[in-house]
Amino acid sequence: MRKIIFVLATLIANYVIHAQVKTPQPSPHSTLTQVVGLTDVTVDYSRPSAKGRVIFGDLVPFGKLWRTGANANTTVTFSEDVVIKGTTLKKGKYALYTTPKADMWEIIFYSESDNWGTPENWNVNNVAYTTNVDPIALGNAVESFTISINNLTNDSATLDISWEKTMVSLKFEVPTQKMAMASIDKTLAGPTAGDYFSSAQYFYQSNGDLTKALEYVNKAIAMTKPGDDIPFYQLRMKSLIQAKLGDKKSAIETAKLSLAASEKAKNNDYVKMNNDSIKEWSKK
Structure with a gap:
């Protein structure tokens, strides 16, 4: 009997604790x-x-x-x-x-x-x-x-x-005119290097048009300012696209450029990925 009373008391207590009166x-x-x-x-x-x-x-x-x-x-x-x-x-x-x-x-x-x-x-x-x-x-x-x-x-x-x-x-x-003019100027100036890179990345990752992907990543690379280093991640994406297109020779050459750039940037993740890819694509 005491056990039954204890169980009932526990159930009632839990109900009171968790009940939320609205x-x-x-x-x-x-x-x-x-x-x-x-x-x-x-x-x-x-x-x-x-x-x-x-x-x-x-x-x-x-x-x-x-x-x-x-x-x-x-x-x-x-x-x-x-x-x-x-x-x-x-x-x-x-x-x-x-x-x-x-x-x-x-x-x-x-x-x-x-x-x-x-x-x-x-x-x-x-x-x-x-x-x-x-x-x-x-x-x-x-x-x-x-x-x-x-x-x-x-x-x-x-x-x-x-x-x-x-x-x-x-x-x-509010700065509506300033924001609108900035939007207009950006749109009329055309796609940025980031836009081209994102498009190339999408085509590659979605198994889309790889020829378009290569075109877009090349456009992103071409927009690198004179004197600046080409971003290692752009070169990495280009090498992956080339390899997927079956052009392993070009992919290795591009991967070596990405490797050098990632070593300079001290990005160990990309250093490893490029080394692994070069090793894989070099196999006959």
């Missing part, structure tokens, strides 16, 4: 991702609700640093550098803090973003950017705390924070 969170988590021009902007935050409370000046005191949301840090991530009021904010992930006041809000981008709420020890060296914005009175109340990205153009947008009957809006600019 209930709605008072401040649900939300993630917003928006492309602005060619820049990805992601906001990760929790959304408390007003529930009839007076928010700013009461629940959120004026003049005090606020986590700008609930729970863990509210974070904003930019995939590219952005410009705010003429100042560059480097790409990356930032905690978003604010200091609300009746007539002005301070907005702070903080480089340490793994705090729960505000940092226990504030470090001014982690302040990546700070600025002031004027609050805007809203005609209709916003029940759930909301961060949104609005007023989209190719070159800019606004980061808007809204709750109760207050909104603040911060404009930021």
